[in-house]
Each structure stands twice: as structure tokens, then as C-alpha cells.
Amino acid sequence: MIFSLNPKKHISISDIEKIVTSHSKLEFSADAIKNIKTCRAYLDKKQATQKEPIYGVNTGFGSLCNVIIPNNELQQLQENLVKSHACGLGEEVPQDVVRIMLLLKIRNFIYGKSAVSVETANRFLYFYNNDILPVIYQQGSLGASGDLAPLAHLTLPILGLGEVYYQGKKTTTSSLYTKLKLTPIKLQSKEGLALLNGTQFMSAYGVWCVIKSNHLNKLADFTGALSVDAFLGRINPFSELIQNVRPHLGQIETAKAVRAYLKGSKLITQKKEWVQDPYSFRCIPQVHGATKDVVRHVQQIIETEINSVTDNPTVFPDEDEIISGGNFHGQPLALGLDYLAMGIAELGSISERRTYQLISGIRNLPPFLVAKPGINSGFMIPQYTAASIVSQNKQLCSPASVDSIVSSNGQEDHVSMGANAATKCYKVVDNVYKIFAIEFMNAAQALEFRKPVKSSPIIEKTVADYRKKVKFIEHDKIMYAEINKTRTFVEQLSL
Numbered sequence: 205m206i207f208s209l210n211p212k213k214h215i216s217i218s219d220i221e222k223i224v225t226s227h228s229k230l231e232f233s234a235d236a237i238k239n240i241k242t243c244r245a246y247l248d249k250k251q252a253t254q255k256e257p258i259y260g261v262n263t264g265f266g267s268l269c270n271v272i273i274p275n276n277e278l279q280q281l282q283e284n285l286v287k288s289h290a291c292g293l294g295e296e297v298p299q300d301v302v303r304i305m306l307l308l309k310i311r312n313f314i315y316g317k318s319a320v321s322v323e324t325a326n327r328f329l330y331f332y333n334n335d336i337l338p339v340i341y342q343q344g345s346l347g348a349s350g351d352l353a354p355l356a357h358l359t360l361p362i363l364g365l366g367e368v369y370y371q372g373k374k375t376t377t378s379s380l381y382t383k384l385k386l387t388p389i390k391l392q393s394k395e396g397l398a399l400l401n402g403t404q405f406m407s408a409y410g411v412w413c414v415i416k417s418n419h420l421n422k423l424a425d426f427t428g429a430l431s432v433d434a435f436l437g438r439i440n441p442f443s444e445l446i447q448n449v450r451p452h453l454g455q456i457e458t459a460k461a462v463r464a465y466l467k468g469s470k471l472i473t474q475k476k477e478w479v480q481d482p483y484s485f486r487c488i489p490q491v492h493g494a495t496k497d498v499v500r501h502v503q504q505i506i507e508t509e510i511n512s513v514t515d516n517p518t519v520f521p522d523e524d525e526i527i528s529g530g531n532f533h534g535q536p537l538a539l540g541l542d543y544l545a546m547g548i549a550e551l552g553s554i555s556e557r558r559t560y561q562l563i564s565g566i567r568n569l570p571p572f573l574v575a576k577p578g579i580n581s582g583f584m585i586p587q588y589t590a591a592s593i594v595s596q597n598k599q600l601c602s603p604a605s606v607d608s609i610v611s612s613n614g615q616e617d618h619v620s621m622g623a624n625a626a627t628k629c630y631k632v633v634d635n636v637y638k639i640f641a642i643e644f645m646n647a648a649q650a651l652e653f654r655k656p657v658k659s660s661p662i663i664e665k666t667v668a669d670y671r672k673k674v675k676f677i678e679h680d681k682i683m684y685a686e687i688n689k690t691r692t693f694v695e696q697l698s699l
Contacts, residue, residue, distance in 0.1 A: 208233045211314045214511055217503055221415050224303060229333045230310060232325070239316025240325055244392075246521035247319040251275075251393060259517055259528045261394045282396030286363060289356035289400055292341030297354065297405075299369060301630075302337045304408035305358055308510055309399070317513040317520065318398040327362050327389050339367040339374065340405075346611060347534035347622030350515065351405030354623070359399040364388030394517075401515035406537040409626035410506040413541065416633045417499045417548055420640070421492065422699040424551045425458055427644050428488045429465035430667070431558045432472070432481075433659040434650035436567050439463070439472050441486045454496030459489040469660040478567075484557035491554045498547030505540040534622030538605035541625040545632040549597040552632075552639040556590040562646045563587055573649045573677075580680045583646050586687060590642040593635045600628045600635075641691035645674065652676050666697070 207223050210233040222228070232240070247261065257263050262273050273281050297305070310332060312318060313325045331338075338361045344353025360366030361377040364386075368377050381388065391399075431437075440446075442459040466472045480486065517528040563583050565571035574582030604625035610617045648667050651659060658664055674689050 205229070206231055209236050209311055209314050211235055211239055211316070215311065216507055217411050217414050220304060220307065220411055223307065224300070230307065230329055232314065232329065236314035237322065240313055240320065240322055243316040243319050243519050243521055244321050247394060247519055250526065258526055278393045279390060282391035282393065283363060285396040285400065286356050286359050287365070289352045290360055290366065292344040292353045292357050294341050294343035297340040297342055299337050301408050301412050302340055303332070304411050305340070305404045306332045306337070308404040308407050309355070309358060309402065311510065312402055312404065312513060312515060315513050317518050318515050319394045319519045320398050321392055321395065324362065324389050324391065324395055331361065335370070336361070336380070337369040339369065342627050345405055345623035346609070346619035347406055347538055347624070348532065348619035349612070349616055350401035350532035351403060351623055352400050354405040355400045355402060359396070362389045363391070398515045401532045403509060403514045403532060403534050403537060403622070406534050406541070406622040406626045407506060407509050409630055410502070410537055410541055411510065413544055413629045413633050414499060414503045414506055417544060420548060420551060420633065420636055421496050421499060422461070423640055423694055423697060424492050424555065425461040426465055426697070426699055427555065427640050427647065427694070428492065428558070429462045430651070430659070430663055431562065431643060431647040432462070432485055433466060433469055433663060434647045434654065435481070435485060435562060436471065436474065436476060437481045437485045438476055439466065441481070442489060447489060452493055452497060454500070455489045455493030457496055458493040462488060465662055466660050469663065470657050471654055471659050474657065482557070482561055484554050484561060488554070491550060495547040495551050498543055502540040502544040505536050509537060534620035535605070538620040538622030538625045541622065541629045542603040542605045545625070545629040546601045548636050549601050549632050552597055552636040553594050555639050555643045556587070556594045559587050559590055559643045559646045562650050569650055569653055573646060575678065582677070582680065583649060586642045586645065586683055589687070590639050593639055597632050597635050600632050604628060637691055637695055638687070641687055641694050644694050645687060645690045649677060
């Protein structure tokens with residue numbers, strides 16, 4: 205399948221998910237190629253005729269913006285920029301995120317505002333289509349002058365430098381170029397700056413986090429419904445009537461989803477001995493729903509970003525303007541990703557509370573969900589693990605966006621720290637999958653003690669599929685392996 209990159213067409217996060225999961229190839233539309241060529245030709249002509257210096261074209265960068273660079277050193281200027289800015293440290297960026305970074309950087313070219321050459325744009329396209337993924341590191345970006353360090357590592361292989369993953373193996377770019385008979389790109393004026401300025405690191409993490417968050421919202425509702433039935437909870441809090449008098453969209457959606465998952469359950473229609481359920485069950489629509497609304501809001505921010513030009517300076521051939529501005533500043537993303545992390549963390553927080561209730565030895569369930577507690581600890585310690593992860597998420601939710609550290613001799617005196625917000629949000633999302641794996645494992649175990657009364661057809665079918673991977677636990681066994689298998693199951697659950 206081939207996806208055409210068209211500057212006239214909006215791209216959604218859903219589109220990106222389809223492109224990546226279907227392993228589609230990318231191509232430039234005719235309009236995209238025209239824009240790229242027109243912009244490059246305009247800059248070349250402008251550079252040849254204008255006497256005044258143009259920032260980033262024939263000047264230094266950052267606080268060195270007043271240093272004029274002679275024409276015969278412009279190529280070296282761009283190469284030096286990429287090399288000197290490749291200062292990433294820490295863990296490698298996950299390859300799923302790198303793939304999205306490549307896609308977003310390529311898309312940034314198609315508007316014809318960056319003045320990259322067709323040769324450079326095509327080399328990035330070649331990398332994407334052949335799944336050549338640059339090695340990039342998580343630390344180094346302030347999220348303001350673009351994601352400088354991560355994007356430098358994204359760009360190094362274009363010059364034949366750095367390292368890449370190819371066919372699942374890490375290798376030096378130089379050896380790969382020899383193998384594939386590729387020649388390093390020689391950057392023209394401004395190209396290095398166009399490649400390093402931009403928000404593609406933050407945006408790629410944001411896209412990944414939104415994709416996973418949308419799935420987590422569905423998983424939260426299903427697992428919550430499973431826990432409600434396993435705990436012999438009441439259906440009343442999910443009534444359409446109560447949602448309609450406080451009509452937050454996410455709340456309405458959540459209650460509707462839970463009602464659908466519990467439709468046909470014999471457990472939910474049983475007469476209950478208790479008048480109320482704890483908040484972690486009764487307030488599922490309000491808590492899960494609020495997170496849905498957060499994800500919806502942040503998705504809008506990120507989709508605006510990935511359909512924008514975020515490098516600098518920005519070239520406007522039709523208006524005969526080259527403007528040095530601040531579209532690379534990641535403040536919208538920083539605030540949004542901090543917000544998203546908090547919303548997703550709350551799904552994990554309420555999930556852990558349901559797990560705690562399930563193992564508490566109440567409502568005719570055995571303590572820690574084993575038939576012979578005492579000699580068996582049962583599900584005692586998975587709850588500890590969930591509580592530990594919930595606590596870590598609280599620490600990760602300390603906002604990065606309220607911080608700023610001056611850089612570049614004071615020229616860059618306010619930064620977004622959006623890159624830190626992005627990597628923190630990624631960890632929170634990953635953590636919440638672990639927390640839901642633990643809840644799912646506990647709820648499925650509890651459901652066994654309700655037999656022969658059955659839950660709904662969809663819950664019974666899903667638990668039966670799960671039992672093919674993870675058996676009912678009668679006696680103590682090593683639990684981390686069961687949790688990991690459950691995590692894989694819930695992450696792949698199609699809802």
C-alpha cells in the first residue's frame with residue numbers, strides 16, 4: 205500500500221496509525237514535489253541577489269546569529285551544525301517512535317516552507333520506505349529551538365554518519381551505505397537548520413501516546429466492566445439517566461460502553477446485598493470519562509502540530525519573505541503531554557483501587573483470590589506491584605512544562621521542556637498497561653469464584669481466550685511471568 209503525502213490534505217493520528225501498522229510506503233504527491241522545488245529555487249535566487257544576511261542561511265546559529273558565513277563555507281556550516289548538535293544521551297528512542305519521527309519530518313517538507321532540496325527529501329523518504337531507522341537518544345532536547353539533539357541524530361545518517369537499525373540489526377551508517385551503494389547527501393544552505401529545527405521528536409511521542417491512550421480508554425472500560433461483575437457490583441451507576449444530567453461526553457461514552465460490555469450478564473442482574481459500591485466501581489463513568497475528554501483535547505493539539513510547519517526560518521516564496529520566528533517552540537505540546545500523562549495516570553490509579561477491593565476477602569471472594577489462603581499468598585503481591593507503579597506515575601506526572609532553563613547565551617531564554625514531557629508521558633502510558641494487566645488478571649481470577657453464574661457473552665468469551673494463555677491459579681506460582689503474559693494479552697485486545 206502507498207500513501208501519498210499531499211500538502212492539501214490533513215493527516216490524522218488515525219491515518220498515521222494505519223500507515224505504520226499496515227507498513228505502507230510513502231510517496232510525494234505532485235503538489236509536494238512542486239512545493240519543495242519552488243522553495244529551494246527561491247532561496248537559491250534570494251541568496252544570490254540579497255546583500256543582507258539571512259539567519260540560518262549565511263549566518264551562525266542561536267547567539268551566533270550575527271556571525272556572517274562566506275558562501276564557500278555554507279555547506280560545511282550545515283554539516284558542522286548537524287555534527288555539533290548530535291548530543292543525545294540516555295536510552296534509545298523506541299523504534300516505533302523513530303518511525304513516526306521520520307514520517308513527520310518528511311511531511312514537514314511538503315509545504316514548501318523549509319527550502320530543503322528534493323535530493324534530501326527523497327533520502328528521508330528512502331529511509332522510511334526501506335525501514336532504515338536512525339539511532340536516536342531520549343535526552344538532549346529542551347523542546348524550544350526544535351528538538352535539536354534528537355533531530356540531529358535523525359539527520360546524521362543522511363550524511364552517511366551515525367548509526368541505524370536495518371533489518372533488525374544496529375549498524376554504522378557508513379557500512380550500510382557501502383552495502384546499499386548509497387552516497388552521503390551534501391547539504392545545501394539552510395538544509396541542516398531545516399532538518400534540526402522542528403518538533404518531530406515531541407510530536408512523534410505525542411502521536412504514539414495518543415494512539416495507545418485511545419486503546420487504553422477502551423481497555424479501561426472493558427476491564428472495569430469485568431471487575432464490576434467479578435465484584436458483584438451494581439449496574440445503577442451506569443444508567444443513561446444519571447449521565448444525561450451531567451453530560452460530559454467522555455462520561456456518557458464510558459457508561460454506554462460498560463453497559464454494552466455487561467449486556468446479557470446474569471451476575472449484573474442478580475439481587476445485591478449492598479446498596480452501594482466503592483467509588484472505584486461506582487465512579488467509573490466520571491473518572492474514565494474525564495480521561496477520554498483529556499485525550500480528545502490533546503489529540504486535537506497534536507493533530508494541529510503534525511499538519512504544521514515547525515522549522516525556522518520559514519520561507520514564503522509567493523510572498524517573497526523569509527521570516528525567523530518561533531514555530532519550533534514546543535509549548536502547546538509540552539502542556540498537552542503533561543495533561544495527557546495526568547489523565548492516563550488516573551486510569552491506572554482507579555484500576556489499582558479495584559484490584560485492591562477484589563483481593564480484600566469481601567463479597568464472598570476468598571482473601572487474595574485463592575481457595576486456601578495462608579499457605580498460599582495468592583494475588584497479594586501483584587497489588588503491591590500495581591501500587592508501586594501507580595506511585596511512580598504520580599512522580600512522573602510532575603509537569604515538565606512549568607520548567608525553563610536559559611540556553612545559547614541567553615538568546616534562547618524560554619524553553620518548553622516538551623521533550624521531557626513527551627518521554628515522561630510515554631512511561632506513564634506504558635506503566636498503565638502494566639496496571640491494567642494486573643487488574644485484568646485479578647478480575648478474571650475472581651470471576652471463576654462466581655461460577656456457575658455467568659457474566660456477559662463478550663466477557664465470558666474474552667476470559668476464555670485469556671485462559672488459553674494464562675490458567676486459573678489454584679496454588680502459588682511465580683507471578684511475574686503470568687503478569688507479562690497478561691500484559692501482552694490486554695495490549696493486543698481488540699475492543
